[in-house]
Amino acid sequence: MAERVGRAALYWKNLYHHFMKKYPEQTIVASLTMPLSIGIAIYKIKWYNEAGDKPYYRGYYDVYRPNDPLVSYWRKSEEYPAPYLLQDLQYASGVQRD
Template sequence: MIKYHVSRSARLWAYWSTLPHRMLKKYPEQTIFYATFGVATLLIGGYKMKKYLTESDKPFYRGYYDVVRSNDPIAQNWRKPEEYPAPYLLSSVETAH
């Protein structure tokens, strides 16, 4: 019997090229579900990560803090914690007492 050498890359290519067909035959519902919602989630997540990492807009939180001395002119213009919330918001803010 003659042994034929099949390279590792050829076997790897054959495995990955037949994987979708094998998964559809063995797990049809899960494969279709992942192919639609899983791929869409990855695309949306990738888009949002690219947007938030490359643009200056931060998502919903502050991504950095400024540490300055108390006598720094920049810090003297900042509001003190006692001044929050702003007076025009007091009527709409409910406090937990």
């Protein structure tokens, strides 16, 4: 068992040197980018774990009551499409301005 562990340790010790001789460009690029990408992955995993149980696709939004004074400044759905848009533009709703 000790001989097998010794051979495995020697293999892993010489692996970087072997790759530098056989694939120098790929080894250098991997040596530079892998620590950075692992660091970014750890940061993102930590951030997602701290965010809680909210699904990734949900953003933050505010809820307003209909009698809130701020709502009166919003454009009503009947006013769409806006008058400043092109006349001949097809809309996703199928409505076309005249």
